[in-house]
Amino acid sequence: MVMHATQAAHHHPRNRAVTTSRDFDDCVLRIAADRDREAFATLFDHYAPRVKALLMRSGSPAAAAEELAQETLLSVWRKAHLFNPERASSAAWIFTIARNLRIDSLRRGDASVYAADLSLAADEPAQPDAILSGAQDAELVRAAMRTLNPDQARAIEMAFFHEQTHTQISQALGVPLGTVKARIRFGMMKLRAFIERDVGGAA
Amino acid sequence: MSLRRQPSEERLLAYAAGTLSAPEAVVVATHLALKPETRPWADLGRAVGGALLDEAEPVPMDVGARDAALALLDTPAANDKPIPPESADLSLPEPLRGLPLGPWRWAGPGVHVRNVIGPRDGDCRVVLLRIAPGQCAPRHTHGGVELTCVISGAYTTEDGVFAQGDFEEADPKVTHQPRVISEEACLCVAALDGQIVLPGRLGRLLAPFVKL
Known part of the structure; x- marks a missing residue:
């Protein structure tokens, strides 16, 4: 079954806030084009508390997370x-x-x-096989993540919040190392297939 | 047994997530710079990071944080463009360009090694290896995580040819006898763990000569 990006989003109305992902993309573009402070305020209100949350989940103390979230949004302004x-x-x-x-x-x-992760994306009209078509669509990516089984989702999530080896993740989850790796690998392949199929790029 | 020339999906995910150790990240980043076809996996990892960010339960910022940020917008960034250290080699792939390098050291016939200063994780660190054409590594066993990415030149093993951008994760259970087959020297970046053993099949010949 092939879902189009817009359909995928509509299937999950709980993620359709008043402001959509595209609106946030526009905010960054408006900062780049016009140094738009209102766009910055919108981004700040949405992302600063979420960056702070993610950093705290990664083990940063609240004060450090606050500071890094602040710095992140200032970098958004400078690097827009x-x-x-x-x-x-x-x-x-x-x-x-x-x-x-x-x-x-x-x-x-x-x-x-x-640093290249931020600048590579900007220049280069990338070769077709060097980009993941659809990855720029945040709603599509979230829809893809909902197709993962809970084990795969958990293994992938843990890769983000644990400064640790897969061996330690495997201990935390109580499953063998090979199982953790397989869950991540199959989860990643599933996400990529879903995202590429949805944009018709994998024909 | 690893016939693929790219990092595993789980290693690419950890790279994108920012949880890979610094030495490993250097080798993965070098591979990504040289092999665009691997980049979609890293893009996917960052897209997942974006999704986790969007779905995070917000933790309120301090009162006045936004106004403080707005007040800082017109202040120029202090160090947005860091100047590369004097010892940096600007001809290297981009991820390595900003890093200070130690001096080249002779490390056996046809073999030179230099430290990439900075990325460390316990005993794990990064080195550049330069091995002359035709140089063959003697058989040698090893241990620890060893990641290698070819920057230029090529070597061959029982698994075939490893050329520019190819990534190799050493399998501690297997010994090979790699040989440089390019007309120029083969330059590699490697993350190596522990004191005794040098990375990659090529590095194995260094073990008797080099203490790193």
Whole structure:
């Protein structure tokens, strides 16, 4: 069964807030084009408390999470010209900024290693096989995630919130390491197939 | 046994999530820079991150946080464009360009090694390996996680040829005898764990010579 992006969104009205993902994408574009402070305020209200939540789930103390969330949104303002809505949703892009700042704050290596993740998307008219068509559609990605079975979803989620090896995840979940890896792998393949099929890119 | 030349999906997910160790992330990022066809997996990982962000239960920011941010908008960023360190090599793939490098050291016939300074995780660190054409690694066993990505040149093993951008995760149960087959030297970036053993099949020949 093939669902189109818009249908996928309508099937899950609970995620249809007053403001849609596309509206947030537009906010970033308006900042890039016009230094639009109102657009910034809209993004701040939506994303700062969520970035803070995600960072706290990753183990940051509240004060540090608050500071990094603040910094993340300020980076959105400064780096808005790098945002390319053909390549990533504003959610994924803001996630990436927060991720980079967090890595930097933990002094885990050098954040410049990850800098390409923000700029690659901006330049290059990417080769067709180098982009995941559909990944820029946040609602489609969320719909894809709802197709995962709970074990797959949990294994994938844990990869985000645990600074740890898969061995430790396997201990936390009480299943063998190979099972954790298989759940992540099959979950990822399922997500990719769903997203690509939905945009008709995998014909 | 790993015949694929790209990182596993779970490693790519951890990279995108930002939970991969720093040395491993350097090797994965180098692979992604050189092999665009792997990037959709990293894009997918970040898209999942975006979905988790959208669906996170918001934790309210401090009172006045938004106004404080608005007041800072016109302040220029302090260090938006960091200057590469003097020892950096700008001819390397982008993820390695901003990193300071140690000096090249002789590490056996036809073999040189230099440290990539910065990314560390316990005993795990990153090195660049440069191995001369025709150089063959002697058989050697090893342990620990060893990730290698070919930056230029090529080597061959029983699994076939590893050329620019190819990623190899060493299997501790298997020993190979890789040989550089390119006309130029083969340059690799590798994450290696532990004190004794150098990464990748190529690195194995260094073990008797180098303490890292």
